[in-house]
Amino acid sequence: MSISHAPPHSPGPDISGISKQGSGTPSPGHPSPGLQPVLPASTRRARVPRWLRRTTGPLLLLALWQLLSGTGVLSADVLASPGRIAQVGWDLIADGSLPSAMGTSLRRVAFGLLFGTVTGTGLALLSGLFRIGEDLVDAPVQMLRTVPFVGLIPLFIIWFGIGETPKIAIITLGVTFPLYLNVYAGIRGVDTPLIEAGESLGLSRWGLVRHVVLPGALPGALTGLRYSLGISWLALVFAEQVNADSGIGFLMVQARDFLRTDVIVVCLIVYAFLGLLADFIVRSLERLLLQWRPTFTGR
Numbered sequence: 001m002s003i004s005h006a007p008p009h010s011p012g013p014d015i016s017g018i019s020k021q022g023s024g025t026p027s028p029g030h031p032s033p034g035l036q037p038v039l040p041a042s043t044r045r046a047r048v049p050r051w052l053r054r055t056t057g058p059l060l061l062l063a064l065w066q067l068l069s070g071t072g073v074l075s076a077d078v079l080a081s082p083g084r085i086a087q088v089g090w091d092l093i094a095d096g097s098l099p100s101a102m103g104t105s106l107r108r109v110a111f112g113l114l115f116g117t118v119t120g121t122g123l124a125l126l127s128g129l130f131r132i133g134e135d136l137v138d139a140p141v142q143m144l145r146t147v148p149f150v151g152l153i154p155l156f157i158i159w160f161g162i163g164e165t166p167k168i169a170i171i172t173l174g175v176t177f178p179l180y181l182n183v184y185a186g187i188r189g190v191d192t193p194l195i196e197a198g199e200s201l202g203l204s205r206w207g208l209v210r211h212v213v214l215p216g217a218l219p220g221a222l223t224g225l226r227y228s229l230g231i232s233w234l235a236l237v238f239a240e241q242v243n244a245d246s247g248i249g250f251l252m253v254q255a256r257d258f259l260r261t262d263v264i265v266v267c268l269i270v271y272a273f274l275g276l277l278a279d280f281i282v283r284s285l286e287r288l289l290l291q292w293r294p295t296f297t298g299r
Contacts, residue, residue, distance in 0.1 A: 065082055066083070077261070079265070085262050085265050092263070101246065101248045101267075102270060105247045105248045109232050112167075112235070113175055116176045116232070120176040121180075124179065145181075149170055156169050157243065166239070171235045174228075175228040175231060179228050182224025190213050194212050198211065198212045229275070229282060230275060230279075233274065248270055255267070
């Protein structure tokens with residue numbers, strides 16, 4: 001099949017209108033100004049700092065909230081104003097209530113995340129690397145993950161009492177399953193050509209696991225960690241509102257009893273910022289650990 005070409009002296013499209021806009025005919029080595037409007041959007045947005053673009057939406061929402069509260073459209077009984085919430089937050093920090101509650105909640109999340117990470121990753125390695133492990137582990141895990149972990153709170157209280165153990169157990173259970181699913185999928189999703197290349201280089205079974213399978217499953221593991229961190233804060237909210245005498249959730253329960261919407265919103269903001277901080281930490285780990293991936297941009 002031959003590809004037809006235009007005659008050497010075939011007239012091209014009429015571009016005389018472009019010169020009227022100041023583009024003209026580009027000289028050799030100089031790009032045409034007429035190409036500027038079709039540059040990628042990311043190039044055109046480069047003049048505005050990204051942090052400014054990302055904070056514009058929340059700031060506009062905050063301004064609208066303050067406007068509705070100041071005009072009386074949004075009453076204080078329904079939702080306190082941003083100024084009132086800022087004042088209450090400062091008071092809670094000054095009297096030590098909020099720092100103490102944050103320390104307790106962070107300790108519970110840290111222990112639950114640690115136990116859940118060890119359990120979920122261990123089960124995923126056992127199920128993903130060994131056929132007999134998959135036969136023994138995968139089916140029970142798939143059954144248990146469909147049980148709402150919040151519904152197990154009464155059972156955990158009966159088993160472990162009303163101390164710290166049931167709260168950490170709830171967080172552990174919420175963290176385990178997302179990590180298991182993502183690490184297991186990452187192990188089973190390693191490209192076959194990579195394994196064949198490792199075998200051709202003389203790697204043993206454990207060499208393949210160490211140098212091919214585990215690095216290939218790392219992106220899935222980090223994705224599972226991000227999901228698990230989000231679920232850990234959700235599990236903490238439920239755990240701290242049942243027989244708790246400390247923590248951010250305990251402050252919310254007290255505020256609910258006294259109809260203090262300002263304190264409730266302060267606690268929700270703290271939850272949100274702690275979750276955002278945890279996500280930032282995982283994204284930093286991704287930038288550090290996934291630099292070897294050709295498709296990783298680090299953004």
